[in-house]
Amino acid sequence: xxxxxxxxxxxxxxxxxxxSISSFSSPRLFPSLVQLGAPRxxxxxxxxxxxxxxxxxxxxxxxxIYHPRNRYVVHLGADATDDERxxxxxxxxxxxxxxxxxxxxxxxxxxxxxxxxxxxxxxxLHAAAVLMKVGPSWDWFIPLSALDYPLITxxxxxxxxxxxGGNSKPNFYWEQSFSYAWSDxxxxxxxxxxxxxxxxxxxxxxxxxxxxxxxxxxxxFNNVMLSEESYFQSVICNSPEFMNTTVNxxxxxxxxDNPPKMEPHFLGISDYDQMVQSGxxxxxxxxxxxxxxxxxxxxxxKREQKEVASGARCTGVKxxxxxxxxxxxDVYSVKPGSRAKKFSEAITNLLNDSNSKSNxxx
Numbered sequence: 001x002x003x004x005x006x007x008x009x010x011x012x013x014x015x016x017x018x019x020s021i022s023s024f025s026s027p028r029l030f031p032s033l034v035q036l037g038a039p040r041x042x043x044x045x046x047x048x049x050x051x052x053x054x055x056x057x058x059x060x061x062x063x064x065i066y067h068p069r070n071r072y073v074v075h076l077g078a079d080a081t082d083d084e085r086x087x088x089x090x091x092x093x094x095x096x097x098x099x100x101x102x103x104x105x106x107x108x109x110x111x112x113x114x115x116x117x118x119x120x121x122x123x124x125l126h127a128a129a130v131l132m133k134v135g136p137s138w139d140w141f142i143p144l145s146a147l148d149y150p151l152i153t154x155x156x157x158x159x160x161x162x163x164x165g166g167n168s169k170p171n172f173y174w175e176q177s178f179s180y181a182w183s184d185x186x187x188x189x190x191x192x193x194x195x196x197x198x199x200x201x202x203x204x205x206x207x208x209x210x211x212x213x214x215x216x217x218x219x220x221f222n223n224v225m226l227s228e229e230s231y232f233q234s235v236i237c238n239s240p241e242f243m244n245t246t247v248n249x250x251x252x253x254x255x256x257d258n259p260p261k262m263e264p265h266f267l268g269i270s271d272y273d274q275m276v277q278s279g280x281x282x283x284x285x286x287x288x289x290x291x292x293x294x295x296x297x298x299x300x301x302k303r304e305q306k307e308v309a310s311g312a313r314c315t316g317v318k319x320x321x322x323x324x325x326x327x328x329x330d331v332y333s334v335k336p337g338s339r340a341k342k343f344s345e346a347i348t349n350l351l352n353d354s355n356s357k358s359n360x361x362x
Contacts, residue, residue, distance in 0.1 A: 041158040045131035045138040049075040050146030055088040057146040066308040067154040068101040071135030073127045078112040120228040147285040155334040169199035190233035193250040237361035253280035279346025
């Protein structure tokens with residue numbers, strides 16, 4: 001069963017969410033009760049999207065970032081076929097852990113994405129609203145495309161994002177500002193990366209809107225090219241409640257031309273060392289099944305093909321014929337991996353730099 005059709009208007013997005021939620025249902029092979037929120041480690045709401053021909057990449061990405069405590073919404077765009085969506089659903093249901101914890105949902109009958117207008121923003125807000133309904137206690141929202149891949153484990157993500165008990169909820173994105181005049185709503189627009197890590201409280205502000213600013217900007221950006229590079233930056237930096245919760249990094253590793261073109265380079269094996277030393281949580285873009293992804297799986301994620309990434313929760317014996325995650329222990333247990341120190345240092349430096357500024361949006 002798929003989710004309802006995506007709307008480009010803010011109000012329709014909210015209305016559709018009330019009627020469009022579905023999740024996997026099947027016999028559960030593992031205990032599936034997961035309690036979230038303090039004093040538990042933080043959890044994440046992931047929005048994974050792709051288009052025609054991306055179902056296998058989306059499946060691989062989801063396994064690479066899977067954790068039973070997270071929530072996931074998967075979206076294959078309108079250029080993908082219904083057969084591709086059904087095939088992806090079958091693949092996801094074949095994973096015992098996903099069947100057991102029932103924490104992955106698929107959006108069906110989606111609209112097409114366009115560089116012009118707010119279709120990407122509307123899809124992202126729709127996914128965030130779905131995640132809020134099906135997962136009441138995740139802490140951060142992370143959008144990823146089929147061309148992305150993680151450079152850290154979910155255990156490392158949880159450990160680093162604990163922030164002394166999880167009370168602090170910064171928003172991560174790269175931005176720069178420029179001035180323009182538009183009505184009386186705002187005088188400065190902010191342009192940056194479409195790749196973000198956003199706190200739940202900020203997305204609640206955007207979606208449920210106790211202020212008119214998010215809705216007004218959504219209507220405005222419907223007439224702007226590449227609006228996904230400005231919407232969240234402009235909302236957060238024109239909102240007194242959130243403007244000093246920002247960290248100027250999208251936590252992604254990318255290689256660009258100089259001057260940069262519209263898209264970054266495809267990454268390969270020759271980029272591996274620089275990627276893992278970058279302190280980034282994710283990297284893009286990758287070609288499908290590029291050998292460098294196998295290196296990340298083997299050296300960082302400790303996973304084999306068609307297996308979820310390993311972690312402290314996996315208590316089985318790993319061998320060439322057996323997955324250590326076929327036996328699970330405490331899903332709240334986390335342990336550092338090979339990149340924990342580098343990622344933690346990068347986040348600490350970013351937070352220190354952000355906290356040293358009186359206005360984090362300048």
